[in-house]
Amino acid sequence: MNYSGVKEVDNILQKEYQSLRVQKQIENYNYKNSDFKESFIEQRIEVFFEKGIKVYGETKEYELRLTAYDYAKLISDKKYAKDLAMRYLFNKPEYGDVTNFEVNIEAYIYRQAKLNFYRNINLNDDDKKLLSLFKGISEANNARTVKIEYQQGNKSTEITVNVDEIRRRYDHSDGYSFSEYVITTMKATDKFYKDFKDEEDNRLGHILLKGIKKVKYGRKVLFEEK
Numbered sequence: 001m002n003y004s005g006v007k008e009v010d011n012i013l014q015k016e017y018q019s020l021r022v023q024k025q026i027e028n029y030n031y032k033n034s035d036f037k038e039s040f041i042e043q044r045i046e047v048f049f050e051k052g053i054k055v056y057g058e059t060k061e062y063e064l065r066l067t068a069y070d071y072a073k074l075i076s077d078k079k080y081a082k083d084l085a086m087r088y089l090f091n092k093p094e095y096g097d098v099t100n101f102e103v104n105i106e107a108y109i110y111r112q113a114k115l116n117f118y119r120n121i122n123l124n125d126d127d128k129k130l131l132s133l134f135k136g137i138s139e140a141n142n143a144r145t146v147k148i149e150y151q152q153g154n155k156s157t158e159i160t161v162n163v164d165e166i167r168r169r170y171d172h173s174d175g176y177s178f179s180e181y182v183i184t185t186m187k188a189t190d191k192f193y194k195d196f197k198d199e200e201d202n203r204l205g206h207i208l209l210k211g212i213k214k215v216k217y218g219r220k221v222l223f224e225e226k
Contacts, residue, residue, distance in 0.1 A: 008085035016101075017108050029113035036117045037127070038172050044131055045167065048138035126175045129209060129225070136215055136223035137163060145184055146222060149214040150207065152196050159192060159207070160184045176209035183207075 016022060089101040096103065123131075137146055140163075148159050161182045169179040183189040197205035215223040 005081050005084045005088070008081045009088060012085055012089060013101075013104050013108070016105060022105060022109060025109050026112045026116065029109065029116075031113075031117060036114055037121065039114070040118055040121055041127060041130065041172075045134045048135050049167070126209060130170070130176050133209070133212065133215065133223045134167070137166070137217075140217035140220065140222055143217050147216045148207070148212055149216075150196075150211045151213050152198070152202060152208065152211045155195060156213075157192065157195065159188060161207075170209075171206070177202075177204070177206035178209070180205055180207060 089104075090099050092099055093103065098106075137143070140146060143163055145160050145162055148161055150157050150159060161178075162184055165182040166178055169182050171177045171179075180189050180193050183192055192207070193205035196202055196211075202208055212223075213225050214221060
């Protein structure tokens with residue numbers, strides 16, 4: 001779609017975005033079973049490890065194939081852009097059951113509800129510890145591995161873990177945990193699993209967030225539980 005068509009689509013959608021119907025749907029958005037908090041945590045962790053500053057802009061992805069007649073008509077009739085916009089908005093996308101208008105409205109409601117959730121997010125102690133842990137690790141620039149002092153019950157150990165793997169292999173459920181495969185060697189992985197797998201407290205043999213007491217890079221302490 002050319003610029004004038006995009007502008008008309010924006011104008012129509014912006015008016016609907018401010019409507020009472022849409023604002024009510026944003027206000028009453030059902031957060032139950034949503035992944036908003038997980039998304040927020042992942043976004044914050046990603047920011048910790050970013051080097052430099054990225055600037056993001058909104059990309060318009062309105063798609064309407066114009067014919068030679070359409071282009072000619074746009075040149076001769078300025079009002080034709082609105083006709084094109086309406087044609088786009090009230091057509092159904094390929095393999096879709098609702099119009100482009102509703103697709104855009106639903107996407108807007110989701111984005112705004114997520115922003116509202118982020119502004120008022122309530123992090124629990126595990127969330128805060130996870131973010132503090134990753135913030136500390138991110139401060140060891142270019143570190144490939146770090147050492148973790150770990151305690152579970154009356155057992156304790158020190159393990160060396162891969163930084164890239166620990167970023168990828170954490171589980172959001174039940175207080176957070178990390179796969180034992182973030183440990184750098186299979187011998188140490190097998191030993192950790194054998195020593196710390198527990199049917200009541202750690203049936204999967206994972207590295208539990210609550211068991212992480214200190215993280216070091218060389219002599220530098222990156223994280224320490226208070």
